Amino acid sequence: MLCGLVQDQDDVPVIRFEQVSKRYPGNANALEALSFALAPAEMAFVTGHSGAGKSTLLKLIGLLERPSHGAVTVAGRNLAQMRQRGIAQHRRMIGMVFQDHHLLLDRSVQANVELPLVVAGMPAEERAKRARAALEKVGLGGMEQRLPVRLSTGEQQRVGIARAIVARPAVLLADEPTGNLDPHLAVEIMGLFAEFQAIGTTVLVATHDLVLIKRIRKRVLVLDHGRLVDDVPATEVAA
Amino acid sequence: MNSREQAATRRGAPARWWRAHRWALGQSLLRLRERPLGTALTVAVMGLALALPLSFYLVQINLDRLGQALGAQQALNVFLKQDQTQAQAEALARTLRADPAVAAVTLKSPAAGLSELAALQGFGPALAALPNNPLPWVLVLRPRATAAPAAVRALATRLRGNSAVALVQDQAPLRARMDALTGFGRRVMQVLGALLALAAVLVVGASVRSDIQSRVDEIHVLQLVGASAAFVRRPYLYAGFWLGLLSGAVAVIVVLLLELLLAAPAARLDASWGGRLHFAALDATPLLVLLVCAAMLGWLGARMASARHLAAAEPN
Numbered sequence: 001m002l003c004g005l006v007q008d009q010d011d012v013p014v015i016r017f018e019q020v021s022k023r024y025p026g027n028a029n030a031l032e033a034l035s036f037a038l039a040p041a042e043m044a045f046v047t048g049h050s051g052a053g054k055s056t057l058l059k060l061i062g063l064l065e066r067p068s069h070g071a072v073t074v075a076g077r078n079l080a081q082m083r084q085r086g087i088a089q090h091r092r093m094i095g096m097v098f099q100d101h102h103l104l105l106d107r108s109v110q111a112n113v114e115l116p117l118v119v120a121g122m123p124a125e126e127r128a129k130r131a132r133a134a135l136e137k138v139g140l141g142g143m144e145q146r147l148p149v150r151l152s153t154g155e156q157q158r159v160g161i162a163r164a165i166v167a168r169p170a171v172l173l174a175d176e177p178t179g180n181l182d183p184h185l186a187v188e189i190m191g192l193f194a195e196f197q198a199i200g201t202t203v204l205v206a207t208h209d210l211v212l213i214k215r216i217r218k219r220v221l222v223l224d225h226g227r228l229v230d231d232v233p234a235t236e237v238a239a
Numbered sequence: 240m241n242s243r244e245q246a247a248t249r250r251g252a253p254a255r256w257w258r259a260h261r262w263a264l265g266q267s268l269l270r271l272r273e274r275p276l277g278t279a280l281t282v283a284v285m286g287l288a289l290a291l292p293l294s295f296y297l298v299q300i301n302l303d304r305l306g307q308a309l310g311a312q313q314a315l316n317v318f319l320k321q322d323q324t325q326a327q328a329e330a331l332a333r334t335l336r337a338d339p340a341v342a343a344v345t346l347k348s349p350a351a352g353l354s355e356l357a358a359l360q361g362f363g364p365a366l367a368a369l370p371n372n373p374l375p376w377v378l379v380l381r382p383r384a385t386a387a388p389a390a391v392r393a394l395a396t397r398l399r400g401n402s403a404v405a406l407v408q409d410q411a412p413l414r415a416r417m418d419a420l421t422g423f424g425r426r427v428m429q430v431l432g433a434l435l436a437l438a439a440v441l442v443v444g445a446s447v448r449s450d451i452q453s454r455v456d457e458i459h460v461l462q463l464v465g466a467s468a469a470f471v472r473r474p475y476l477y478a479g480f481w482l483g484l485l486s487g488a489v490a491v492i493v494v495l496l497l498e499l500l501l502a503a504p505a506a507r508l509d510a511s512w513g514g515r516l517h518f519a520a521l522d523a524t525p526l527l528v529l530l531v532c533a534a535m536l537g538w539l540g541a542r543m544a545s546a547r548h549l550a551a552a553e554p555n
Contacts, residue, residue: 121255
């Protein structure tokens with residue numbers, strides 16, 4: 001079962017941006033009048049050069065940032081109206097993979113992966129079982145008891161991915177998830193994301209890896225200086 | 240979520256609540272164990288701070304007992320003239336018992352007075368040297384608790400005018416002075432106790448604040464994976480509770496040691512007063528109350544510190 005999302009409303013977008021702008025104090029707009037929608041179980045890439053606003057877009061969905069203007073709606077709920085308690089519930093239905101991993105370096109790999117399940121109040125046995133399965137999926141089976149500091153950057157990235165998928169989130173956001181992985185492993189991880197899409201997860205991946213984008217062939221949102229300059233359907237992505 | 244899933248979620252809520260608390264409990268103990276020196280210092284400082292009000296309380300109850308032993312309530316000691324016989328003394332006692340201001344009258348014979356005096360240290364040989372008992376019959380009057388001080392004073396004046404009475408010793412002024420003194424002492428102890436309790440809250444608050452600051456990354460990650468504010472805060476509240484409870488235990492041990500150290504000198508002092516002082520040790524109730532209060536103070540300190548510093552750690 002996916003976390004907290006109504007699955008039978010296929011026509012209602014899971015993620016909707018309406019004229020969303022984000023301005024940081026003293027800077028130009030990180031995002032400007034951005035509008036798009038993602039349907040349930042859709043997978044898309046967000047691409048653009050550094051500073052185009054890819055990470056900001058994901059942060060708005062994860063409620064790590066608030067928009068300066070416009071409305072971000074996730075699973076029918078306007079995030080601007082969400083209170084503190086709602087924010088925690090919202091984040092529980094989203095799996096997030098970060099560029100800088102955000103791992104607890106003094107906890108084992110398994111303890112890191114189990115964190116979303118601890119927060120969800122899952123029994124210890126079930127947590128351990130799910131964490132091991134998630135680690136198997138990202139190719140880290142047998143490394144459960146290692147500390148993240150003993151892993152390579154690529155392995156740490158995969159621990160972050162395992163943590164993001166372990167609670168079977170309704171929405172999966174990934175910010176440059178394959179940046180530290182070799183091409184072969186990058187394709188495998190994207191295949192894993194596609195598997196999640198197949199079982200109903202909405203997946204949004206920020207990347208500037210055009211080779212990967214062409215290989216996976218999903219919808220592509222292209223950003224430039226915070227503006228959506230192109231929205232390429234999966235069928236039109238050149239191989 | 241369909242209705243069956245919603246029902247299952249509702250049924251599982253108590254189990255999830257219990258697991259979240261068990262996790263927080265484990266985390267709190269882990270945190271205290273990870274910083275043994277910091278934990279020991281916090282517990283020692285807070286324990287000593289809490290031991291002081293408890294020691295004050297011990298001193299206060301013993302001062303109250305001392306006051307009672309020395310002042311003996313508002314009692315009037317009525318010394319009859321030497322020529323008064325037992326029958327005359329008993330007749331006067333019967334008359335006084337009928338007075339509405341009097342609760343009880345105790346008749347003390349010259350022989351009883353002499354043996355009481357002999358029990359006081361140092362008087363025995365001197366009294367043995369006397370050819371006969373020089374003490375008169377004494378009536379000890381206990382006024383009713385509801386009797387106005389003016390009524391008791393009027394009774395004393397009336398008795399002083401009685402031809403059978405040699406001396407009326409009114410304890411009320413002494414008792415009033417003792418009450419004023421112990422009342423003042425009690426207030427000083429209450430104020431100091433409140434200040435030390437506040438210090439204990441601040442000590443735990445500082446410890447929790449330092450713990451939060453050293454765990455900002457962890458807090459951040461928990462918030463990112465959907466932990467509620469209560470979930471993030473809970474281990475710190477448990478840690479505050481444990482610090483308070485351990486400090487309370489330290490305070491109890493300190494006061495028990497104090498009692499042990501003072502037992503012998505107190506017994507000697509009591510003996511020198513003919514066993515009338517009856518110094519008391521603390522019974523289980525105030526010790527248990529202190530433990531509960533200490534745990535609550537620890538929780539309160541942690542609550543205040545976490546409310547302030549966790550809000551600042553929120554990534555949004």
